[in-house]
Amino acid sequence: AQTVTQSQPEMSVQEAETVTLSCTYDTSESNYYLFWYKQPPSRQMILVIRQEAYKQQNATENRFSVNFQKAAKSFSLKISDSQLGDTAMYFCAFMKQPNDMRFGAGTRLTVKP
Amino acid sequence: SQTIHQWPATLVQPVGSPLSLECTVEGTSNPNLYWYRQAAGRGLQLLFYSVGIGQISSEVPQNLSASRPQDRQFILSSKKLLLSDSGFYLCAWRPYTGTTQETQYFGPGTRLLVL
Numbered sequence: 170a171q172t173v174t175q176s177q178p179e180m181s182v183q184e185a186e187t188v189t190l191s192c193t194y195d196t197s198e199s200n201y202y203l204f205w206y207k208q209p210p211s212r213q214m215i216l217v218i219r220q221e222a223y224k225q226q227n228a229t230e231n232r233f234s235v236n237f238q239k240a241a242k243s244f245s246l247k248i249s250d251s252q253l254g255d256t257a258m259y260f261c262a263f264m265k266q267p268n269d270m271r272f273g274a275g276t277r278l279t280v281k282p
Numbered sequence: 283s284q285t286i287h288q289w290p291a292t293l294v295q296p297v298g299s300p301l302s303l304e305c306t307v308e309g310t311s312n313p314n315l316y317w318y319r320q321a322a323g324r325g326l327q328l329l330f331y332s333v334g335i336g337q338i339s340s341e342v343p344q345n346l347s348a349s350r351p352q353d354r355q356f357i358l359s360s361k362k363l364l365l366s367d368s369g370f371y372l373c374a375w376r377p378y379t380g381t382t383q384e385t386q387y388f389g390p391g392t393r394l395l396v397l
Contacts, residue, residue, distance in 0.1 A: 202384045212370060214326075214388035221384075260325060267376065268314060268339070270386060272325040 173263050175273035182251045183281050189236075190246045190276050192261030199223075203237065203244045204262040208275070209254075217259070220244065251280045284309035288373050288389040295396055301346075301360035303392050305373030308354065313375040315356040316386060317348055320370040332356060368396045 172195045182188035194203070205217040220228045220237050227235050232252075236245045248255055261273040285308045295301060307313050314333050318326040328341045330348035338348050345364050349357045356373060373389040 204385070206388075212391050212393075214372060214374075214391075216385060216387065219385055264384060267384065268316075268331045268333070270328065274325045275323075 173261055173271050173273040175259075175261055175276050177276045178274070179277045179279070181279040181281055182248075184251055184253060186251055187247060187249045188251055188278065190248075190259050190261075190278065192244045192246070192273055194242050194244065194261075194263045194271075196242065196263065196265065198265050201263060201265040203235075204264070204270075205233070205235070205244075205246045206260045206262060206272075207255075207257045208260065209257040214260070218246065248278075253280050253282060256280045284375070284387070286373060286375055286387060286389040288371075288392050290392060291390065292393045293395070295363050295394065297365055297396055298362045301358070301363050301367070301394070303358040303371055303373075303394075305356040305358075305389055306354055307375045310354070310375070310377060312353060312378040314378065315350065316374040316376070317356065317358050318372040318374065320372060320391075322369070326372065330358070363396045365396050368394055370394070 174193045176191055201222045203220045207215045207217045218228050218230045218233050220235055227237050232249045234247045256279050258275045258277050260275045262270050264270040287306050289304055316331045317329040319329055320326050330340055332338050332350040335350055346360050371392045374386040376386045
């Protein structure tokens, strides 16, 4: 079974600084997909970034980037130039089969002014 | 562009009452559809998914059921609600084809409180 672990229940960062959220996963598969979703207070789940396991290059979306370490089964999210609007729960997700997405327990990020 | 709707946004129901939550997707055809539940302060748990009309797969045995009467409509139901059914219910869709077919996109959610 695939499991996703987010070891940081809560984190905080000062506005304009950089923060890294950790995620590890357990799988014996070689082909899979990884995602980071953001859930602001509105509770809408918003896709932040996705990574295909077969791609060695780390995904980047504006201020958001990942550090994908396949051998270590690690998938961390780096948020640069943090903004107040980044305050949210962040969920790491793993998917091998198209209809089997597994989520971590989440990290609550607070951006302080 | 594609949009996903859920209603109601909030629902308060007594124990033992029936439930019907609706999810519809616009702007796409033959999507895969999903129902998730999120307990307070927790991650998401997949409840049901559907790859087509009338095709439902259940991930967790429970008091709930799902139906897909139309291509872009997904309904979550219960005949008798339990206190443990309280939570935040999210519907999601995934494109049938395309470069982002591995990605699930979520609706705004329904907050259910069973008293």
